[in-house]
Structure formats: structure tokens, C-alpha cells
Amino acid sequence: MENHKCIDCEFKSSASKILSSEEFDILEKNSALVFFKKGDIIFKQGALSTNVAYLRTGIVKIHKRGVSHEKILRIAKSPSYFGIPTTFGDKINQYAATALEDSSVCFIDSNLFRNFIFKNGKFAYELIVELCENELNDYERYANQSQKQVPGLVAETLLCIADKIFNSSRFNFPLSQSELADLVGTSRESISRILSDFSANKIIAFNGKELNILKRDVLEHISEKG
Amino acid sequence: MENHKCIDCEFKSSASKILSSEEFDILEKNSALVFFKKGDIIFKQGALSTNVAYLRTGIVKIHKRGVSHEKILRIAKSPSYFGIPTTFGDKINQYAATALEDSSVCFIDSNLFRNFIFKNGKFAYELIVELCENELNDYERYANQSQKQVPGLVAETLLCIADKIFNSSRFNFPLSQSELADLVGTSRESISRILSDFSANKIIAFNGKELNILKRDVLEHISEKG
DNA sequence: TTTAAAGTGTGATTAATATCACATATACTA
DNA sequence: TAGTATATGTGATATTAATCACACTTTAAA
Numbered sequence A, B: 001m002e003n004h005k006c007i008d009c010e011f012k013s014s015a016s017k018i019l020s021s022e023e024f025d026i027l028e029k030n031s032a033l034v035f036f037k038k039g040d041i042i043f044k045q046g047a048l049s050t051n052v053a054y055l056r057t058g059i060v061k062i063h064k065r066g067v068s069h070e071k072i073l074r075i076a077k078s079p080s081y082f083g084i085p086t087t088f089g090d091k092i093n094q095y096a097a098t099a100l101e102d103s104s105v106c107f108i109d110s111n112l113f114r115n116f117i118f119k120n121g122k123f124a125y126e127l128i129v130e131l132c133e134n135e136l137n138d139y140e141r142y143a144n145q146s147q148k149q150v151p152g153l154v155a156e157t158l159l160c161i162a163d164k165i166f167n168s169s170r171f172n173f174p175l176s177q178s179e180l181a182d183l184v185g186t187s188r189e190s191i192s193r194i195l196s197d198f199s200a201n202k203i204i205a206f207n208g209k210e211l212n213i214l215k216r217d218v219l220e221h222i223s224e225k226g
Numbered sequence C: 001t002t003t004a005a006a007g008t009g010t011g012a013t014t015a016a017t018a019t020c021a022c023a024t025a026t027a028c029t030a
Numbered sequence D: 001t002a003g004t005a006t007a008t009g010t011g012a013t014a015t016t017a018a019t020c021a022c023a024c025t026t027t028a029a030a
Helices: A021-029 A084-088 A110-119 A121-147 A150-166 A177-184 A188-200 A216-225 B021-029 B084-088 B110-119 B121-147 B150-166 B177-184 B188-200 B216-225
Strands: A031-036 A041-043 A051-057 A059-065 A070-077 A096-099 A103-109 A170-172 A204-207 A210-213 B031-036 B041-043 B051-057 B059-065 B070-077 B096-099 B103-109 B170-172 B204-207 B210-213
Touching (some): A051 A084, A051 A110, A059 B121, A070 B121, A084 A121, A121 A150, A121 B059, A150 A170, A188 A204, B021 B110, B051 B110, B070 B150, B084 B110, B084 B121, B110 B121, B150 B170, B150 B188, B150 B216
Antiparallel strands (some): A041 A096, A051 A103, A170 A210, B059 B070, B170 B210
């Protein structure tokens, strides 16, 4: 465990900004800052969940074993919590998390976290708002999953990654095509064909791992129509 | 608005059991008990969300407009909250709710609800636990959606309704086949064919609207294999 | 630098399900 | 009770995407 001052952290969550100095002192003594390399597993599905994971820097994929293979549920970027549902929703981790790039994670003792919720209503409220926003996002994607065809889903996912993760139309794509397939819910061959089509039509362009969205309006149209 | 004593309500939420007498008095003055008939819309997608809906008695479907048609996100049975995500996650309702049978709903002023969260950590904690459990359920269904074939999804949905809504293998099915199709994410013709198959194989039996699960283990197997 | 592993591309085939059109059955309303 | 609306059943066809097999490219490790 590395020495660190939580109160000085420049990657605080919205919720934790509410905490008092005393609460920060306690937080510091009951949490651990751990560094992960790209590809490292941060926590495993099926393990006991005894702390809350907070992504200080980096990007992680939240994934779980489906009927036949892995499903990537969502991508989380820093700074944000990414383990609250599996810590407070069940005693065992219902999903796993893996670093998509070098990342730093704070593990916070769940009893301490629970105490913050009990004692700090504003902190609790910020968490509730974040959980509600996540649920609405899930509902949106869930509705789209069954009503859009695969190209629409791919377009939607590319736009989502550009806007929500990188806030840019040009970025290093954090996933392999197999992983993108697991996120979208299709096969890696379909992904290959669709990305080739998008490239051939000059909608997007890959330069190595760097993706550039050339015709955002066309991608939005494909996404909306499904 | 009908006179009612919230503290005497036999359908309290887990969260509201935490409230004090004073809090119950305030709750009573800032909420409305409304009755809905089967088919009535409880709140609409796109409307402003200014209160929290609590399902006191009955069953409702949570649904939203997808790309091409309605998607039923989930079924909620009493007693439970069914509007928290859309009230605290956004200013506008991101989904709608409709009664599947005659129901009674308490509408609670969202500012009051927020104050309960701020002032009552245990109340907030119960809500967070419920939101986390819902998110885990969403993740499970979301993973299954893309990895199971339609018969597996139908089997899974029938078992879910039996266990989570009616807690029985025999019950009045609350949905039409079109609605079941909207919940599962398929076409009503596929539902008709699959239910006929299940009936022909004596896995389930319909007697009018009453559904009887005859071979639960077979249905579970179909659900698991997808 | 070479070898091995992982990732991607592509063509052909198969499978699953949507869609369409229409008929029949059931439920609801006047 | 009769008429209307909604729900369901069914056959045929079309569409979409998965699967399979294999080859090629890129990345990583020895």
C-alpha cells in the first residue's frame, strides 16, 4: 500500500467531494491504492466482495461470463466508482473488472463506505444519483439491443466510446475487435465486416489503433435507424 | 386524494420501515394515493418527473419507446418503488409505467424524498441496496439477451415471472403475447410458435389466461442453454 | 531476429428469426 | 345479441447474422 492523501487526490468522485476532513482522514486509513497494467484483472467474478472499487485513473471493462462466452457490460473511465452494484447488491461479485490501459484503483473498505452512507446524506444522495443515471443508461442500451440491427449497435457503441470515454472524435481505440464484439453482443467477424464497410465508406478511419470518426452525422444516422 | 395513514400501511417499502413517526407524518402530508385500472398509464415517458412512485398494490410494466416500437424493460410487483431511476437520474421521465392489473400507487414529493435521503442514512442505504440489486439483475438479463436464442429467453422470462412476481408455478399471466414479445425482445409470431411448442411438449399449459408450469426442470434447462 | 500467439479478414454455408399476409378465435362494446 | 376490435395462429418467404474454415497480419515473447 502506497502512502497517499485522499484529501489531496485530484481524481475525487462527485460523492467524495462532500466528505469532511475527518472523513477523509478515516478514508485514507481504510483504503488501498493499487496500480494495474493493461490486461490485469482488478476483481474477479465469483469472488467475495468486501470493498468498493474506485477508478482513480485509467479505463476498465466491466464484464461477466454469459451462457457461452464473456459479455462486456460497460466500459468505465476515471474518475468513477465501478464496483458499487456488486458490493452492495450481493455478497459475491456478479461481474469482473479488467484494466484496458494502465490504471490506478482505490479499494475502499465496504464497512467504512457503508458508514459514510449512514452518516453523510449528501454523500449517499450523490451515489443514488449516479446509480440512477447508470440504470437509465442500461435501460436505453437494453431497449436498443433488441431493436437495432448490428451495424446500428456498432455505430451507437463507437459514438458512446467517443463521447463518454474520450470526449473526442479521434482516440486510441481501447478494445480489440473481439472485445468490441463482446460489448456490442455480436461475433468478431461481423465487427470486422462492419468496420471495413464504415472505413470503405469513409465514415471512420483507423490508423493503427487510432480511430477517427470522419462523418459523425452519418454514424449518428446509422445508430438512430438501427 | 384519499385520506390515508402511511404509518399504518401494510405495504411499506423496506426503506420506509426505517422512518420515524415524525417522518411518517410528513410523508403523509406530501404524498398522494392514486388508484389505477388495468391498462391505465401511471406516468408517461417524456413528462417532467417531480415525484417518486411507490407501488402499494398491483403489478406494473416499465416500458419505453425503442427505435421502432415499445420495449418493456421490466415488470414491477408491489410493494416496491418503480420510479426512482427516472426521478433522480434525469429531469424528464426516461420511461413510462402502465398498470397490468388494478393497482394503487403512492406518489411522493421528490423534494421530501430527497430530504429523507439527506437526513436518514439507513433509509438511503436501503435505497442504494435496492438500486444495486436492480443493476445486477439488469446486467444478468443484458448478458443473456445477446447470448441466448429466443426460446431460451422465453423460458427465462416465464421462470422469472413465476418466481419473482407470483412466487408460484400457476398464475394468471399478466401479459398478452404481444407484450411478452416486447419484454423478451422478439416478434409476437415467435412467441406464439414457442408457447405452442412448449404446450405441445407438455412443458407448460395454458387454461385461458392461467399459465401452469408443468416441467420446471425442462424450462430451466432451456433457459440455461439459451 | 525468429518463433509463437493473438488478432483480423474473407468467402461460403447454415441457422435463426423477422416479416408478410391472411385467417380464426376471443374479448369488448353498443 | 351482434358488431367491432384485439389477440392469436400459421404458412411462406426474406433477411440478417452466426458459424466454419482457413489464410494473412500484427504483436509479443524467447
